[in-house]
Amino acid sequence: VASLGRDDDNLTNPLKPWMSPPIDQKACGAPEDEAIGWLVRVQSDAATAQDWVALTAWLEISEAHAQAFARAEQLSGAIVDSAHEIAAATRRRTPDAQLGPPAVV
Amino acid sequence: MVRQAPLDDDRNPLLSAYLERRAELVRYFRVRLRSDEGAEDLVQDIYLKISSLPASDIGNPGAYLFRLGTNLMLDRLKVQRRAARRDADWRDVHFSTAGGQDIAEGSAADDAADAHQRLARIIEVVNELPAPAREAFRLHKLEGLTHAETARAMNVSRSSVEKYMMTCLKRILAKVGR
Numbered sequence: 613v614a615s616l617g618r619d620d621d622n623l624t625n626p627l628k629p630w631m632s633p634p635i636d637q638k639a640c641g642a643p644e645d646e647a648i649g650w651l652v653r654v655q656s657d658a659a660t661a662q663d664w665v666a667l668t669a670w671l672e673i674s675e676a677h678a679q680a681f682a683r684a685e686q687l688s689g690a691i692v693d694s695a696h697e698i699a700a701a702t703r704r705r706t707p708d709a710q711l712g713p714p715a716v717v
Numbered sequence: 718m719v720r721q722a723p724l725d726d727d728r729n730p731l732l733s734a735y736l737e738r739r740a741e742l743v744r745y746f747r748v749r750l751r752s753d754e755g756a757e758d759l760v761q762d763i764y765l766k767i768s769s770l771p772a773s774d775i776g777n778p779g780a781y782l783f784r785l786g787t788n789l790m791l792d793r794l795k796v797q798r799r800a801a802r803r804d805a806d807w808r809d810v811h812f813s814t815a816g817g818q819d820i821a822e823g824s825a826a827d828d829a830a831d832a833h834q835r836l837a838r839i840i841e842v843v844n845e846l847p848a849p850a851r852e853a854f855r856l857h858k859l860e861g862l863t864h865a866e867t868a869r870a871m872n873v874s875r876s877s878v879e880k881y882m883m884t885c886l887k888r889i890l891a892k893v894g895r
Binding site: 644645652654655658659660662664671672679686689691695701702 | 787
C-alpha cells in the first residue's frame with residue numbers, strides 16, 4: 613500500500629534523493645562549495661532536466677546561494693574563454709615524474 | 718509577434734521538450750536573472766533558437782534547453798557588463814580629463830589588466846593541482862571533452878572526474894577570489 617502512495621509523495625514531499633547536493637557531502641554549509649557541486653552536476657553530460665529543477669530549488673533558498681552559483685559559473689566561463697592561454701601556460705609543466713624515474717642502468 | 722503554434726513536436730524532440738519544460742525554464746531563469754520579464758524574454762529566445770535548428774536527436778533535450786538558455790544568458794550578461802563598464806569609464810574620463818580618446822583606451826586597459834591577473838592566478842593554481850585533477854581539468858575544461866569522455870580517456874569513473882573538477886574549481890575560486 614505504501615508503494616501505491618508514491619504519486620502523493622511526489623506532490624507532498626519534494627525532497628527526492630536526486631535533489632540533495634551532489635557528491636561531496638563535506639561541502640555542506642559553505643554556499644561556495646555547494647555551488648561548485650551544483651555547477652559540476654549540471655555541466656555533466658549525465659545531467660537531466662530534473663537536475664536543473666533541483667538546482668532551481670537550491671538557488672531559490674537564498675540570495676547567497678544565487679550569488680555563489682553565479683560566481684562559480686562566471687569563473688567556469690572565464691576558464692573556457694581562456695582555454696588556449698591556460699593550456700599553453702600549463703602544458704610544459706606536465707611533470708616527467710609521472711612517467712617514473714629515468715632509467716639509469 | 719512570434720507564432721508558437723503549431724509546433725511539430727512529434728518530429729522535433731527539442732520542441733516537445735520545450736513545451737514540457739517551459740514553466741521549469743522560466744522558473745530557473747527567474748531566479749538567475751531576478752526578473753520575471755527577463756526570464757520570459759530569455760525563454761522566448763530559447764524557443765526562437767530551437768525553432769531555427771534542424772530537428773535532430775539530442776541526447777537529453779530537456780537538459781539541453783537549460784544549457785542553451787544559460788549560454789544565451791551569459792552572452793547577454795557579457796554584453797551588459799561591457800556596456801556598464803564603458804559607461805562608467807566615460808563618466809570618469811568625462812569628468813576628470815574630458816579627453817575623448819582616452820575613453821576606449823582606459824576601458825580596454827582596465828579590462829586587460831583584470832583579465833591578465835585573473836589568468837595568472839588560474840594558471841598558478843592549475844600548475845599546483847595534483848596530477849589526476851589537472852589532467853581532468855585539461856581534458857574537460859581546456860580540450861572540451863565531456864565528463865564521460867574525460868573519464869574514458871583517464872580510465873576512471875565519471876564520478877571521479879566530477880570530484881576532480883570540484884577540487885579544481887574550488888581551488889581556483891579560492892585563489893581568484895572576489
